[in-house]
Amino acid sequence: MKKSFIILFAFVISQFQAQQNAYYQQVAQYKMDIDVNAEQFTYQGTQTLKYRNNSPDELNVVYFHLYWNAFKPNSMMDQRVANQGKNGDSRLQKDGISRLASIPKNEEGAQNIHWIKQNGKNLKFEIQETIMKVYLDKPIKPHSKTTFTMEWDAVIPQQIRRSGRNNREGVDMTMTQWYPKIAEYDYDGWATFDYVGREFHAPFADFDVTIKINKDYVVGAGGILLNPKEVKGYDSSAQIKTDQNKATWKWTAKNMLDFAWAADKDYSVESFDVPQGPKVYFVYQKNDKTKAWAEAKPYVTKYFQIMNSKFGKYAYPSYAFIQGGDGGMEYGMCTMILGEAENIEDLMGLMAHEGSHSWYQQMLATNEPLRPWMDEGFTSYAESYVMHQLFPPKDDRPNPFVEKLDAYRKFIKKGIEEPAVWLGDHHDNGTAYSYASYVKGELYLVQLGYIVGEENLAKIMTEYFKEWSMKHPSDRDFLHIAQKVSGMDLKWFHHYWINTTKTIDYGIKDVQYGNTSTTITLVNNGQVPMPIDFSVITNDNKIVNYQIPLNMMHTWKNKDAFGEFTSLKYWPWTQKEYTLTVPYNKSQLKILGIDFSQRMADVNPEDNFVEVK
Incomplete structure (x- = not known):
């Protein structure tokens, strides 16, 4: 074989592999017509779903989520709650016993599929718990x-978790994950995790939803109401406008994960x-118990302004806070x-957390059942950051x-920690x-801000949003950006913090004067190696900062929001002790000590400081 042909062949193969591994995401368009029987808590539904396969794979089957099938006795959710007992989610049990076990027959969740067709041809389907x-x-x-x-047709379940009828505050219907929802397909295959109470995942989609319901009802939704003058x-x-005592609500939404x-x-x-x-x-019941909502408007305004400035511009035209469910979702x-x-x-803490999911679940749409820490953790970070400014x-x-x-330090002492890498629904202990x-x-x-510096962390979060907004990023994508921005090798940190429970x-x-x-x-x-920020405070109240890099980083910071650092010789991760000398008697x-900024998650910070007497 001639050398030139071999080179050409290798080039073609490499280009083909690059195309095969290129990022893609599926696209869905839903058109739904829903007729609600409010007295019976049931509804009839029809749906047209246009689906585009942007993957390089030929699809011979598709999967849909039927989440409401979980809300019945002996479902997988019921079994999971029963098996976990008091170690499980307290909202799903009473006195350690599953609340699902006692749902009356007429209040069991159900999504009964009459038929499904592809381009007009009837299809065979089978129901596997919450997956079709x-x-x-x-x-x-x-x-x-x-x-x-x-x-x-569907039966709206007794309100146990997130969805359902008659929640504890008296809201009639919380309609979430309520329709046959096509599963996400990506490089990892179909995202068909059984629903047993925690997180969700889906492709981005457009929604055109028409809801007929008793004219006395008010509907709140995540979308644009097209006929506000008729409802x-x-x-x-x-x-x-009514038809047989029912009003028709017309909603639309573009490029979202759900409706x-x-x-x-x-x-x-x-x-x-x-x-x-x-x-x-x-959208809420206005009474003495909800009077905090009236105070919330200026806080919510400032909340969105901070989020838009710090983490990226909110992409959608509106956002609704709706009273319903069983906490926040x-x-x-x-x-x-x-x-x-x-x-x-208290109200703003809940609003700030759930609102921040618009960034770290909706716009940056990670696979929640697979990596719940990217969704809940990044959202919690934004919540803490904003609440610190609001209050x-x-x-x-x-x-x-x-x-x-x-809180983390106190929890560690219980000895029940489980790795963050575990699948969301597969943790053994709810706490x-x-x-x-x-x-x-x-x-x-x-910890990342402590390692790379707050300025670099801000750049990482901005670049992450810029590159992956309206897509499905993974932790590998985030880590790639973090390493690119900081110039540091961070794989060691990611491994220890996410894949292990080491501390x-x-x-x-010792101190020798x-x-x-x-x-x-x-x-x-x-068991977790870290770079060390070491500082001294002199008698004239001058703060002098030193940075002891970790050898695995290969590049290290020389400044941070907490001051500039003098870099010392690196500390090999295999080395138990490290000695440094400062030019002060x-x-x-x-005072001298480790991490004056108090960002490092050291489980025993009591021995990190020495007051010189």
């Missing part, structure tokens, strides 16, 4: 389209505009939250994350899931 597997009439070729039509609650001059709505006869609707967007809707252009709150700060603490804390760090996903996910960014524990082992200098011996008592020193 559909065998195609013709394969969907790469980069081609197909159209599915289907008809179904109740949105326009004071509305002339409600959620809620309905109640006692809803009030209020709206206001955030400068440079979005338009915000409050994020959806496209809206959230369902419990509306009763003791005070404005400045009275104490002089060094950063917005001190409380989370303290361990919360710390792995919410707290360690948040502290992932706090950070540095301390000051000389005539003109002081020598300090540091010790690594933990005992009479010149007031």
Whole structure:
């Protein structure tokens, strides 16, 4: 074989492989018509779904999620709650016993598929718990389209978790994950995790939804209402059009992961505009228990302004805070939250968390069941950052994350931690899931800011949003950006923090004072290596910062938001102790210690500081 031909062949193969591995995402368009029987808590539905396969793979089957099938006795969710007992999600149980086991037959969740067709041809399908597997009439070729039509009826389940009828605050219907929803298909294959109570994933889609419901109901939804003058609650001059005592609501939404709505006869609707967007809707029952909502508008306005400036511009025209569900859960252009709150700060904490999911779940649409820490953790980081500005603490804390760090340290002592890398629904302990996903996910960014510097972290978050907004990023994509911006090797950190339950524990082992200098011996008592920020405060209150790099980083910071650093010789991760000398004697020193910024998640910070006496 000639050399030139070999070179050409190798080039063609490399180009083909590059194309095969190139990023893609599927596209869906839903058109739904829903007829609700509010007295019976049921509805009839028809759906047309246009689906484009942008992958390089030929698809012979497709999968749909039927989430409401989980809300019945002996479902996988019921079994999971029963098996976990008091270690599981407290909202799904009472006295350690699954609440799903006692759902009456007429209040069981159900999505009964009458038929499904592909381009007019009837398809065979089978229901596997909360997943529907559909065998195609013709394969969907790469980069081609197909159209599915289907008809179904549904029973709105007793409100146990997120969806359902008659929540504990008296909201009639919380309609979330309520329609047959096509699963996401990507490089990892079909995202067909069984639903047993936690997170969701889906392709970006456009929605055209028509809802017929009793004319006395007000509907709140994540989308744009096309006929506000024909329905109740949105326009004071509305002339409600009815057909057999039902009003028709027409909603549209573009490029979202899902469409959620809620309905109640006692809803009030209020709206206001955030400068440079979005338009915000409050849909809630106005009473003494929800009076904090009236105070929330200026806080919500400032919240969106901070988020737009810090983390990237909110992409959609509106956002709705809707009273419903069982705590808080994020959806496209809206959230369902419990509306009763003791005070404005409690309400805003919930609104800030769920609103921030518009960034770290909707626009940056990671696979939540696979990597819940990227969704819940990054959202919690944004929540803490914004709440620190909305409600400045009275104490002089060094950063917005001190409380989370303290909570993490207390939790570690229980000895029940589980790795953040575990699948969301597969954690054995509910509290361990919360710390792995919410707290360690948040502290992932706090530790990253400590390692690379706050200025670099801000650049990383901005670049992440710029490159991956309206896509499905993974942790590998985020880490790639973090390494590119910082110039550091960060794979070691990612591995320790996400894949293990090992902990950070540095301390000051010994201090020797000389005539003109002081020598300090540091010790690594933990299992996670870290670079060390070491500082001294002199008697004239001057702060001098030193950075002891970790050899695995290969590049290190020389400044941070907390000051400039003098870099010292690196600390090999295999080395137990490290000695440094500072040019100050005992009479010149007031305090010396590790991490004055208090960002490092050291589980035993008590031995990190020495007060010189």
